[in-house]
Amino acid sequence: MKAILVIADGLGGRPTDFNGKTCLEAASTPNLDELASKGINGILYPIKPGVRPGSDTAHLSIFGYDPYKFYTGRGVFEALGVGMEVKEGDICFRTNFATIKEDFTVLDRRAGRIKEGTKELENALHKLDELYKDVRIIFKASVEHRGALILRGRNLSHQISDADPHKTGVKIEGAKPLVEDDKAKRTAEIVNRIVKESYRLLKDHPINLEREKRGALPANVILPRGASIKIKMPSLEELYGIKGIAVAGGALYMGIARAVGLEIMKAEGATGRADTNIINKMKVAIEGLKQADFAFIHIKGADSCAHDRDAEAKIRFIEKIDEGIGYLMDNVDWGETHIAFTGDHSTPIAFGDHSADPVPIVISGPNVVRDDVKEFNERSALRGGLGKINGNVVPILFGYCDWLEKYGT
Structure with missing residues (x-):
């Protein structure tokens, strides 16, 4: 079994983003909508309700590490x-x-x-x-x-x-x-x-x-x-017995990946900016999965656009992400692959910074019981079968791959 986690940085938004819609709702996302229709959807609080997450603490929590225990500051990851x-x-x-x-x-x-x-x-x-x-x-x-x-x-x-x-x-x-x-x-x-x-x-x-x-x-x-x-932190391999890779452009995200024991793979044109080559990231991840069990793909640009309070740029970048997701969906073996797609936090346009709002999440694959959601966005995800979760996306994703140890007898 293979697992893929795609995090679109700053993905979430608010109805104040663009004419009563979030940027995700305003964008044309046929591939993300198809992924939503093939999976189970929900709402993710990257850490927990009422907490404005940083990108570093959010990623730790999403990977299943308690940031209140393992986060000592950003410098280590940089x-x-x-x-x-x-x-x-x-x-x-x-x-x-x-x-x-x-x-x-x-x-x-x-x-x-x-x-x-x-x-x-x-x-x-x-x-x-x-x-x-x-x-x-x-x-x-x-x-x-x-x-x-x-x-x-x-x-x-x-x-x-x-x-x-x-x-x-x-x-x-x-x-x-x-x-x-x-x-x-x-x-x-x-x-x-x-x-x-x-x-x-x-x-x-x-x-x-x-x-x-x-x-x-x-x-x-x-x-x-x-x-x-730098403190002791168990790797994903130590916790779950799997080997993983990461494809990212920014030092912070590569640092978090290294901290949890993932091998960094470089994609040509992966800049960590809005001009990043998302298709190349997907190609590198697919190639890496020939030898690894798990791939983490980080995509930064939507967050940068939102920090600039540029709704139209964020919408265009979300549509660029959608093209990358389409390529990924066309090139994985759906008989043995589970994909999770979400954001690490919301960055609403009017606010221009990280907010405590949750983000939508979808998990799709052969072991997933599908819900009735047909579109991927903040509003549709409220109706999803996954409900509302706090962090721990990777353990949930790995659960569908049957990689978790049983708790108790």
Whole structure:
């Protein structure tokens, strides 16, 4: 048996999205409607009712991991997602290359969305690892201004605030301990020193001098945020005895996949943006399932459109997702494949951010008893046989594949 989970980031919406309809209702989705008619439908609260989920906590919950137990912050997933080796006890951060003045006033948190030269800047920042004898400092650049930072050593804590002030026109105040604890105090001091030292290493770097010469903003500092600690988390293989793959474009989602033990497979044109090549993602997943039992496919663009409050763009992207689902449906063995399709949260257009609203979900396959739902959207899903569920999509999907251990005798 094979299982596929497709998550459309920010899929859900509200009737205020587009002329009394959600974007999903307004979109033309013949393939998703067919999937709904072949399966069991319902409403998913990614974590539980009354909780506005982040993408990270929502994915953990959907995979069956209690985020209140396993979530310590986003940094770990960002570090894993950019391909870093993360060890138990590591303190991890997501970072931005940014532009600051000499007095550490932030001019641009993304250094003009720098696109080139970040590898050379990363190489310069390797000298950060010489600051302390008992603490490893490991930095890796990712896409554009993004990166990840790891602190490895004893007597460290993730209980510190962000060094990133999250706004421009203000001075960097630095990280602060969030608890009365020597470990947190020491870690905050280390991070603040890293920020200052990164400025020293980057401000006169040839890449930045060249950028300034042509009027571009220099990437002259790194701003860490989202501190977290790597803790022990059982893999899906340990829990269910299955091997899985993941196809995603964004570092966060690849990081979550690595955290649960999935092998990352790259698809050409998978950008994590609205221009992503969804068909290629489906092709890679189908190919990967020849050797694996489970495939996780993440599609980001609908969320980005909703954050931009662009209903028409979100509608167009949902229709693009529908084409990808059509390709998937045409190329799987329906005699041995179960597919779950849902979102990780709602992002209504008027709100422009994650909301606590539930999202529709459908599961289809040979062991599924179909309900009477014929369309896939928030309103139709209310009538589905799956009812209302809180997270745990992967265990439910795996249940249809007969991969679960019996509880009790």
